[in-house]
Amino acid sequence: MTQPAIGDTAPDFSLPRDGGEMVNLSDFKGKKVVLYFYPKDDTPGCTKEAIGFTDMVDAFAVEDTVVLGVSKDSVKKHDRFVAKHELKIALLSDEEGDVCERYGTWVEKSMYGKTYMGIERATYLIGADGKIAQAWRKVKVPGHVEAVLEAVRAA
Numbered sequence: 001m002t003q004p005a006i007g008d009t010a011p012d013f014s015l016p017r018d019g020g021e022m023v024n025l026s027d028f029k030g031k032k033v034v035l036y037f038y039p040k041d042d043t044p045g046c047t048k049e050a051i052g053f054t055d056m057v058d059a060f061a062v063e064d065t066v067v068l069g070v071s072k073d074s075v076k077k078h079d080r081f082v083a084k085h086e087l088k089i090a091l092l093s094d095e096e097g098d099v100c101e102r103y104g105t106w107v108e109k110s111m112y113g114k115t116y117m118g119i120e121r122a123t124y125l126i127g128a129d130g131k132i133a134q135a136w137r138k139v140k141v142p143g144h145v146e147a148v149l150e151a152v153r154a155a
Helices: 044-055 057-062 075-085 098-102 144-154
Strands: 014-016 022-024 032-037 065-071 090-093 106-111 114-119 122-126 132-136
Touching: 014 090, 032 044, 032 144, 044 057, 044 065, 044 075, 044 144, 057 065, 057 144, 075 090, 122 144, 132 144
Parallel strands: 032 065, 065 090
Antiparallel strands: 014 022, 032 122, 106 114, 122 132
């Protein structure tokens, strides 16, 4: 499993989003993209992160930046999550895990001595040129959205 490094061209993808429409990374050529990976809809940390990005979506838009969340949840689960929390960001469904693999976020995790495979919370800032401008791995939710916005403004 490899992960794209700063300066690498971001791996393109085509995934369904909440609502069912297909989204391609290449659709956003010329814009900055915040691509964040999270473990599961409607869990405490993931909910806080999604609400945080939603609360700041206008500030990202001012910077010509799109925010896309990715998990292995189905479009149907994303639809419920978006409706329940009135989210204003696109949530992409990577049920097969291909995009998670290409971005190096499908990793071995452990809890209470048991190991299992899951999504590592991670965020990539993709520049308007389509290259990885910044990467955050093993993200802790408090303060993260603000740190990403600061990086977007500096890019």
